[in-house]
Structures are given as structure tokens and as C-alpha cells.
Amino acid sequence: MDDERAQRIGTRVRMARLRRGLTLKETAQAAGVSTGFLSMVENGKRLLDSSRHIAALAEVLRTTPSELTGRQLPAPDRASADAHAAVPALRLALMGAGLWARPPGPPPPESVLAARVAEANSRYHAAAYGVLAASLPDLLADLHAATGAHTGHERRRLLRLLVAAYHPATVMLLKYLNYTDLAFIAVTRAAEVAAELEDPAHTALSGFFTAHVLMTAGSPGQALQHATDASATLEPHLSTPAAHALLGELHLISASAITLDRNRSGASRIADVLGHLKEATALAKRTGESRAWHLNFGAANIGIHRVSLNTDLHQYSSALAAGSVPQAGMSSLPAGRQAAFHTDLGRSLAHTRGNESRAVVELLTAERLAPQRVRGNPLVAETLRGLVRRRLPDHTRRDLQGLAHRIGMTSS
Secondary structure, three states: HHHHHHHHHHHHHHHHHHOOOOOOHHHHHHHHHHHHHHHHHOOOOOOOOOOOHHHHHHHOOOOOOOHHHOOOOOOOOOOHHHHHHHHHHHHHOOHHHHHHHHHOOOOOOOHHHHHHHHHHHHHHHOOOOOHHHHHHHHOOOOOHHHOOOOOOOOOOOHHHHHHHHHHHHHHHHHHHOOOOOHHHHHHHHHHHHHHHOOOOOHHHHHHHHHHHHEEEEEEOHHHHHHHHHHHHHHHHHOOOOOHHHHHHHHHHHHHHHHHHHHHOOOOHHHHHHHHHHHHHHHHHHHHHOOOHHHHHHHHHHHHHHHHHHHHHOOHHHHHHHHHHHOOOOOHHOHHHHHHHHHHHHHHHHHHOOOHHHHHHHHHHHHHOOHHHHOOOOHHHHHHHHOOOOOOOHHHHHHHHHHHHHOOHHHHH
16 A cells, blocks of 8 residues: 555545534545544545545545545536436437337326326426436326326326426426427427417416527527517416416516527616516515425515526626525525525626635535536536636635536636
8 A cells, every 4th residue: 555645645635524624423424434434544544545435525525536635536426427317218208209118008197197296396496307307208108198098177187297297397407407409399398288278377388488498598589589478378367376476487587588688788688677577576475485387486586586687687786785685485495496596696706806705605505405406507617717717715716626526627
């Protein structure tokens, strides 16, 4: 054994652990190793040379493998890798091939399918993309088989479940994994199902998710048009709280599309965004905190949008002011939405000199809440590339390099 190297690595591991304020036992348990093993490593009696152990310790200690060992390792993110590995099967499901591979026999009962749809959407909101992606092909195949086996009211109920399985779970999963083309196929499949329902609310819902995908595809003008058309379809039919909540979501997606439309002047974009926020706020007073359509409309989510919209408009002081207001109901929102708040607050902080350390803290908070969503976010990578060029305190730079490693960037 290279005793000198073992001592050097052990000292680095111990110093990284102490910086985090973790005990030997806490670190070992979180990394999946024994306390005795970690003690031997820290005391230079055991060489830390397993890639799996190095990656696990770097993850727990929020640093890079090179910080621990002096050598680089590929970024570990098994959950994200699992999500991407499941995409080929999901692609086949969207093409209809999942039905051909489905075992023969009757589809599951409606109650079982409803529970699986609810679980899929919960996994989406928790940013548990790996397990969600693996579950969707069979779920979509079973739902299509079930709708094909029923008529009348039973078929309509199953069609509504199928729409709910397509979005948000399938469409938004593919959006955040950066498969925009597949997300568009999924939203098109959902629109075909919604059309059979002949229900204005479901038609508007399809417009809402189509707008999401078009924004990601780089077409904010078309996204805004779809959201506007969906609002016009829905407005004559505001007979339920769920319909009011959906209209509120349409105002928020319209505002998001406007921030990205570079063909409009900055003043015009700001004025129209504020108008949509005003409308959404008025609707939230009617709905309270709504979970209709497997979405999260309400004052808390509007507060999150105030931060993100101002960040995208480069109104960083306004974003920070919005982020400083205590968000009632924030803790009740799913991890994915909370992570969005901290991500966008971190982005705005990164654009204001002197707030670099706070920016990194916010981005790390977002990662802790929803690691798969944050690590796949190109705006996070863009923010980190800007921060690495700044003069930073040593502890902030270590945190920054650790996050850069985990999202697959080459840190410097």
C-alpha cells in the first residue's frame, strides 16, 4: 500500500468531514460504508481507492472526488442515469409499441390505475425521475388497454386518467430530462385523448402543457399563443375551483413565455408579465392552495413565479425582494417547486456582486431538495460557469466545485 498516499487522502477526507460538521458515524452511514472502514481511511491505515467509495463520500461531503483524492472521477448520478436508461422504453410506449409488448389478459381495474397515476405525478413533483421514467411505459400501456376495453362513462373516466398520466408526469419528465421532441409527442398524444372528452377544461389543459413544451423548444411566441387560446376556451366555463386554478396557471405560463420573447421590448415584457401576475393573484384568492390537475396553483406558487419571472427579465433586485418575502405555504409544496424557488433565487444572487456565497448556498439547497431536477438544469450550469470566474472564499469555491462536478461540469 502507498502509505504516504493513504495518509494524504485520509487527511483530506477528515478535513472535508469536519468542515461539514459531521461525525464519523453520520458520514459513514450516509456513504454506505462502515464506521471502522472510514476511521481507517481517515487515519491513513486504509487506502481509499474504490471509485464507488470515493464517489459516495464526495456526495455526502458535498465536494469533488479530486478534492478527496487528487484525481478526477466521472460525476456520479445513478438516479439520473436510471431515468435516461428508461427513455427508450418510454419512447416505444409513446409510439404505441408498449401495447404490443403488454402481457395478455385484462387490464388492471380503474381504482388500481387511478392510484398508479397519482403515484406517478407525486414522483414527478418530487423530482424522482428515475423511478418515474421506469414506471411510465407499463402505466401508459395499461391505461390504453383499459380505455380500449370500456365504453360509456367508464371509458370517459379512464380517458381522464390517461390525460393525467400524460401530463404533468410524462410531458414534464421528458421536458426536464431535455427530450423536447419526445415531450412534444407526449403532449400531442394527450391532446388526442382530451379531444375525445370534448371538455373545454381538458382542451385548455392540453394548451397549457403544449405551451410548456414550445417554450422549451425555443418558441415563446407560439407558446404564448397556445396559452392565450387555451384561456379563451376556458373562460366561458369557469364553474369550478379547478377551472379557476387552471386559468391561473395559464396566466403564469403566459407570463413565463413573455419573459423569453426577445422580439418585444423590455418595458413591454415587464408590463405584460405584471398584468398576468395580477390576474393570477386575483384567481388565487378564489382558489386558495389548489392541487387540481396535479398542479400547484396558489399564492405560494405565484410567489415562486415572482422570483423566476424577475430573474428571467434580468430584474434581479426585484427577484431578490420577492425572494425575501416569507412564502406562506411554501413548505407544503412538492420538492420540485421548492427547488425551483431556490434555483432562481440563486441565479439572481449570482448576478449581484457580493452575493456569490449566498448564491451557492441557494443552489445547494435546491440540489438537496431535488437533485435530479437541478443537476439537469442548463441554467444552473450557466450560473456555475459565471461563478467559477469570480473571486470566492475557499469554502464557497469548494462547494461550487462539488456542485459543478455533480452536474457533470469540469470545475477549475
